[in-house]
Amino acid sequence: MIYRSISTLKWLIFLGLLTACGQTAVNPDEQLRDIINMHQLTGDPSQGRDLPRISDPLAQLGMQLFYTQALSGAGDAACVSCHHPLLGGDDGLPLSIGVGAADPALLGTGRKHPEGALVARNAPTTFNCGLWDEVMFWDGRVESLGKTPLKNGGDGQGIHTPDRVFHYADPEAGANLVEAQSRFPVTADVEMRGFDFGMSGHNGSDIRNALAANIGDYGDGAGTIPSNDWLLFFQSAFNSNANAEDLITYAAIAHAIGEYERSQLFVETAWKAYVQGDDEAISASAKQGAILFYGRAGCAACHAGDFFTDEQFYVTAVPQIGYGAVPYDDDWGRYSETGDEVDRYAFRVPTLLNVEVTEPYGHDGAYQTLEEVVRHMVNPETAVAAYDFNQFDSSIHMVNSKEHTEEALAQLHENRNKNVKTLMSMTLADEEIDDIVNFLLTLTDPCVKEPACLAPWIPSELLPDPDGLRLDAIFQN
Ligand code: HEC
Ligand code: HEC
Known part of the structure; x- marks a missing residue:
């Protein structure tokens, strides 16, 4: 404790x-x-925690998903657009720019949107995000209920998300706060979803299911990604022979992304x-x-x-x-x-x-x-x-x-x-x-300032790209 x-x-x-x-x-x-x-104080906030390593197969799959623009409505934004390891796990901007950027690959303070910054808040770092126990987001709208007094009723267990009434658990939240959080950027229009997502239905589950079908190349998603090798990557990371419909669900995507993010542990400070x-x-x-x-x-x-x-x-x-x-x-x-x-x-x-x-x-x-x-x-x-x-x-x-x-x-x-x-x-x-x-x-882990040390969290050019939609960032002030 x-x-x-x-x-x-x-x-x-x-x-x-x-x-x-x-x-x-x-x-x-x-x-x-x-x-x-x-x-x-022990100096080590990760004590007693079981966090994945970046070399773990699921974290590797999660890295590929974190960098793919296939999870955005118009193929022009990825998680990494706003959370790049070389930018401190965020984007260096006061307010983030997601979809519709003048140059989607350009990250850092040079990133522009023709209409200005539309995202409401500053992107927090993903570094050390596996250390949060109680809440994610600036307003805590993803929240662990087990730790919270039941002010307004509710069921007091599991993880609350914006998909449920305040203080009630979301049965689809997944295993931890980070995983639960990763269900929401894809449904936010200004972050990843975009404004003309051509698909039926508008609620969060519909969007997530459609994205999973695109990645999995099945149902209405079949053929949406021209060169699609995701099934091989999922089968290898999950060590499974299951078919795409069973294996490539949004829950599996969220789990892998969460493992990648939770592997970003940087606590070796002076x-x-x-x-x-x-x-x-x-x-x-x-x-x-x-x-x-x-x-x-x-x-x-x-x-x-x-x-x-x-x-x-x-x-x-x-x-x-x-x-x-x-x-x-x-x-x-x-x-x-x-x-x-x-x-x-x-x-x-x-x-x-x-x-x-x-x-x-x-x-x-x-x-x-x-x-x-x-x-x-x-x-x-x-x-x-x-x-x-x-x-x-x-x-x-x-x-x-x-x-x-x-x-x-x-x-x-x-x-x-x-x-x-x-x-x-x-x-x-x-x-x-x-x-x-x-x-x-003195609270800086020197690794976060050294590109060579951060390299394991950035897909190298030699790593096969599952869909040709990987965001290879360029940086410019
Ligand atoms: C357009 C930029 C943008 C994109 C794209 C984006 N995020 Fe974020 N992210 C943000 C902003 C802004 C917040 C804070 C929002 C808030 O608190 O209301 C945030 C919050 C978070 C948090 C919470 C951190 C904390 O300390 O509470 C995590 C984790 C995260 N994002 C991961 C992701 C993942 C995973 C994806 C892809 C599925 C993603 N983000 C896509 C901008 C972005
Ligand atoms: C009453 C609680 C409280 C106290 C006391 C407090 N802080 Fe904060 N601090 C916050 C909150 C809340 C925020 C975020 C505020 C916001 O963004 O609106 C914050 C933000 C910050 C940030 C910005 C971090 C980031 O990533 O954006 C720094 C740095 C900081 N505080 C340092 C300090 C220092 C140094 C002191 C003592 C002089 C201090 N704080 C005292 C609550 C507190």
């Missing part, structure tokens, strides 16, 4: 101790060793080495940053445990940019799931592992640099007041951004008044901000 949070009482005692210690100069390593014990006893693993500034993070700056109250998230939802008033999810032109985040007033503008706490490479930041990518988003987390009022609402070109819809950001800030203040856990405000010196940023930089 990994402890992600500590009780409020312990936290108060701990803050008290820190204040007491502040009187005398304490060796930062001693201070941090106490913090590490207090928070029961901070881990430090937690596990190497005093030399991080710089003096990063140590001061860690002391602030776990102490006075209060970050660990939400970015808790070895995965740096408590998987809960809080209002932080990160500026609202883009069209948003629900309602149109705004984004109420968790409120759209729960309908609780305190959840209006609340978003899931992101992990901070590898945060160095997952820019831009926030649910809508409103902040380009780590320093900016850290300044926001330290003092949302001054950050919002200083935010440049004119910094983007016309590709990002900004019509009501400022008003909605102010509404989010008002919600934050209301939550504070009601004693609902939310972001506090404080003043830190510039040097202290630098220290926190330097601490966050």
Whole structure:
């Protein structure tokens, strides 16, 4: 069992101790060793988990599926369009561009859509996505019910998805959150589905079944992919002789994609080495940053445990940019799931592992640099007041951004008044901000910055392409 949070009482005692210690100069390593014990950190959030390796046959099949544009309605987008390993497991854009891109193969900040960014939110990284236990998505609309108190009834077991009423399990969700999540990008029009998917029926199951039939080359899907070798790949990965109708279902596709994503484990950080006893693993500034993070700056109250998230939802008033999810032109985040007033503008706490490479930041990518988003987390009022609402070109819809950001800030203040856990405000010196940023930089696994190390998660040119629709990305700023 990994402890992600500590009780409020312990936290108060701990803050008290820190204040007491502040009187005398304490060796930062001693201070941090106490913090590490207090928070029961191991440095390794993957401990006790059974995650696949990228060399596993199902993860290999999942990689091929993750890169194929055959899972999009018009053959112009793949999962990897928005989650490329060389872009930190995301797309480097504030708001993603899926179908209809000017050049579908072009990834990175040069990716454009004639109508601008239509996707509602910033793409989170797929790196370490096998470590989420409770929720996926910024609003948690894919959710493990076993861990959630039954606020509104529901059946309390399994995995909830947007295909079911809130708090009810989706019997088709599959074995884990990642697998459940991978059922939804293909049904979202702006992500992969497109706007003129020529097929009967419009609900999620119809679309998934049609895509599986295309990949499996059976039924109405027969012949839709001219050169189609998928059956051989499925038979080999599942070690089965079954025919395409039985083997190539969307559930099997989701399972394989999930195995690929869950194999993306990148947790070998300098901070881990430090937690596990190497005093030399991080710089003096990063140590001061860690002391602030776990102490006075209060970050660990939400970015808790070895995965740096408590998987809960809080209002932080990160500026609202883009069209948003629900309602149109705004984004109420968790409120759209729960309908609780305190959840209006609340978003899931992101992990901070590898945060160095997952820019831009926030649910809508409103902040380009780590320093900016850290300044926001330290003092949302001054950050919002200083935010440049004119910094983007016309590709990002900004019509009501400022008003909605102010509404989010008002919600934050209301939550504070009601004693609902939310972001506090404080003043830190510039040097202290630098220290926190330097601490966050110790949460990078060097592998995520080295193309050679990431190569196993990218199909090589030598690997046979099952359908000739593999997205071979080009990168351009
Ligand atoms: C158009 C870009 C785009 C495409 C294509 C896309 N995604 Fe995403 N992905 C996103 C965005 C944006 C989010 C966040 C949406 C939200 O939270 O409401 C997301 C969320 C996720 C998450 C949740 C991560 C987390 O931390 O909660 C996973 C996992 C994921 N996508 C995997 C996939 C898979 C698998 C596919 C292909 C089947 C895919 N994505 C296709 C943009 C994309
Ligand atoms: C009350 C809970 C809470 C506290 C305290 C908190 N955060 Fe956050 N943090 C969040 C939430 C929620 C988000 C996502 C907000 C959004 O996108 O709307 C976030 C986002 C971030 C991000 C952006 C990550 C990404 O991938 O987009 C960073 C970096 C960050 N926080 C660092 C910090 C630091 C450093 C502190 C302490 C100074 C801190 N946070 C304090 C809840 C918190």
